[in-house]
Amino acid sequence: MNIRTRTISTITALGVSAMMLTGCATASGAAEPEASADTSPAAELRLGYFANVTHAPALVGLQEGLFADALGDTKLTTSVFNAGPAAVEALTAGAIDATFIGPNPSINTFIQSGGESAVVVAGAATGGAALVVRDGIDSPADLEGTTLASPQLGNTQDVALRAWLADEGYETDTSGGGDVHITPTENAQTLTLFQQGQLDGAWLPEPWVSRLVVDAGAHVLVDEAELWEDGAFPTTVLLVNKTFLAEHPETIEALLEGELASIDWIAEHPDETAGVINAQLTADTGKALDDAVIDRALDHVVFSADPHAEAFSTLVENGLEAGTQKDGSIDGLFDLAILNGLLKKAGAEPVSAGGLGTE
Structure with missing residues (x-):
């Protein structure tokens, strides 16, 4: 199967391996989020995602065991959603701790909570x-x-x-x-x-x-x-409960290690990507995609940990025009410090918060 997956690899395979050996220790160069002195890895991480090709870093990370490897002793449980508002509702209610999600629901919960509910810690996909x-x-x-x-x-x-x-x-x-x-x-x-x-x-x-x-x-x-x-617009980002991040930064670092490893895996295995995604989709939905469907879908998505923060002001304007969100500030929506610490350690370029948060 000739999958023409366009992927931006944020770290090399060697970089992934090196980071996995560090476990959940804080990456060199990463600024610590505000937290109490007794932060520790969480006993459990509850992760949301969608059964969509635009969530391939989540699908591959689960199917290949990359999240589990990075999280170590932290138990990983997952929930599958159809769309962002439902995932945000679960995040707000405390049913999940983090979720792969579209940018507009991320904006909505941030504005509605006055910046207290959740922050974007990475991107995952553009296009599609x-x-x-x-x-x-x-x-x-x-x-x-x-x-x-x-x-x-x-x-x-x-x-x-x-x-x-x-x-x-x-x-x-x-x-x-x-x-x-x-x-x-x-x-x-x-x-x-x-x-x-x-x-x-x-x-x-x-x-x-x-x-x-x-x-x-x-x-x-x-x-x-x-x-x-x-042609670059954010489709999927990684949104984390703000309190969970403050209490368990090591766990979020491990989650990000798993995501980066997944993005790198996709870049290095273009001929296997469709099969791995389909295996996870079958586990989640009971049905795989036809070859023609998944080949076409993958050809229209780019996978990267860059959240394209520069696009979010336009997304706010779109939400206001659509009448689906409240007006408010998104200053502080991004906390990319841990991600950029991992990228720095791997010798990769940092990603920008676009003046809307921590880098």
């Missing part, structure tokens, strides 16, 4: 989202009166869809009214409804874009990459 539509829709002008789906109200693709429609002159509202009707729908149900002719299209992450294209005959009207400079 698009508006796919039925035959007969060939331009934005054809969308008036149509019904489109998004994964969940206020999730990253939902916000992108609403903001794009507004730029095209369409009015929408969060109750499904307006010139174009938006119906937040679970991804698998979106595929079924599209096949039944009950939806005209959807703005989705991979692999659901590719599933509608390959399995249901949809075509791409808008590739979100075309809307961003250099």
Whole structure:
């Protein structure tokens, strides 16, 4: 299988091995988060993620045991979500400690809590989202009166869809009214409804874009990459409960070691990546993706620990325009100190918080 996975490798294999040998000790050069003097590795880390190709660093890290290796004696338990708002609800309720998630729900919880709920400690993926539509829709002008789906109200693709429609002159509202009707729908149900002719299209992450294209005959009207400079827009980040980070920085460092090892593994095993992702998807959902679907999906996603913080001000504007978030500051949303300590130790370039937090 010739997988053309475009991956930005943030560390070398040698760097990963060296970091794994250090266990959960704080990486050289990493600034410590504010914490009490009695911080220690957590007995358990509860991690959320989605069964999406845009969450491949989580899927590969779990399937290959890279998170477990890095976490050592810390027990890892996982929860699978369909979209970001549900994951944020679990994080806020204390049901999970960290989650791979889209940027807009991360922004929402940060603003709504006055910066107290959670922080972004790394990126995971860019790209891999698009508006796919039925035959007969060939331009934005054809969308008036149509019904489109998004994964969940206020999730990253939902916000992108609403903001794009507004730029095209369409009015929408969060109750499904307006010139174009938006119906937040679970991804698998979106595929079924599209096949039944009950939806005209959807703005989705991979692999659901590719599933509608390959399995249901949809075509791409808008590739979100075309809307961003250099095609780079954050799709998945790693969000951590702020209290958990303060109490267990060693555990979050280990989690980041596992993520970096996973990103590096993807870069070094392009011909095996699809199979490993499919193995985890089968474990999570009971079904693997067809080769044509996963090949197409992987070709549209880039994996990197860079969260592309420079894009988040635009994402805030989009959320406000879409009516799915409150106005507020995102200063402090990023805490990249531990990540950059690991990157420095591996001889890699640090990533930027874009003036919105700790580097």
